[in-house]
Each structure stands twice: as C-alpha cells, then as structure tokens.
Amino acid sequence: MTGNEPEGLLRVLIVYERPAADKVICHARCVSVGRSVFPGDLVLPMDTPPDAGGPPARVLRIHRQPYGEFTELTPGWSAVVELEGADLSWVRPDANLRVVPPVTGTDQVQGD
Structure with a gap:
C-alpha cells in the first residue's frame, strides 16, 4: 500500500464476544472512502503510529445474515467481523481501525 492509495477503515459498533x-467477534462498519476491507487484512487502532511496532489483528471472516460470507466489506456496509491477534484489548465499541500493509522483506525469516 502506498501513500496515494485509499486507506481501509473500520468502525467497531458492537463487541459480541471474545x-x-x-x-x-464484533460488528463493524467499513467507513473508508474508496477502499473495501478484506479477509486477511491486518488492522490496528487508527491512532497507532505507523512505526509503533504493535502487533496488528488479522481479519479472519466477514459475514452477515441473511447474506452469508463476504469476500469484502465495501464502504458503507456493516457486518460481523472476526479478528485474530496477540493482544486485542483495543478492540472495543467505537474503536476506529485502519488497515495496515503486511510485514515484508527484512522482518520475515526466509528459508534457503
């Protein structure tokens, strides 16, 4: 993701369970302008500095009755969003989350 691309944004409406x-598992609305949120996206709280190094959460599933599974959550839509991560204490009602680029290159161990 470059600085010119729209940013994926989610607003947590309800936390159903942990x-x-x-x-x-929460209910969230995509509040982005021009970018959907997808399963597999990594998210952090909106106010987290880009270089903070905190562990992001991964979007596992997006679904909503009676529609079923979503392959993306488009701007303006809300759905049940399942998140997975090491520390999810920051996921609470009214939290604003932003999609962050995946870790690449030097941070990952590569096999020979």
Whole structure:
C-alpha cells in the first residue's frame, strides 16, 4: 500500500464476544472512502503510529445474515467481523481501525 492509495477503515459498533484470548467477534462498519476491507487484512487502532511496532489483528471472516460470507466489506456496509491477534484489548465499541500493509522483506525469516 502506498501513500496515494485509499486507506481501509473500520468502525467497531458492537463487541459480541471474545471466544479466546486471541480472537474477537464484533460488528463493524467499513467507513473508508474508496477502499473495501478484506479477509486477511491486518488492522490496528487508527491512532497507532505507523512505526509503533504493535502487533496488528488479522481479519479472519466477514459475514452477515441473511447474506452469508463476504469476500469484502465495501464502504458503507456493516457486518460481523472476526479478528485474530496477540493482544486485542483495543478492540472495543467505537474503536476506529485502519488497515495496515503486511510485514515484508527484512522482518520475515526466509528459508534457503
């Protein structure tokens, strides 16, 4: 993601449950202008500095009755969003989350 691309944004409306220490199920609305949110996207709180190094959460699933599974959450739509991550204490009602680019290159160990 470059600085010229629209940013993916989610607003948490309701936290339904925390079925495990590393999972949260919430209802969220995509409040982006021009960018959907997709399963597999990584999210952090909106006010987290880009270089803070905190662990992001990964969007596992997006779904809504009676529509079923979503392959993307388009701007203006809301749905149940399942998140997974090491520390999800920041996922609460009214939290604004932004999509962050995946970690690449030097931060990952590469095999020979």
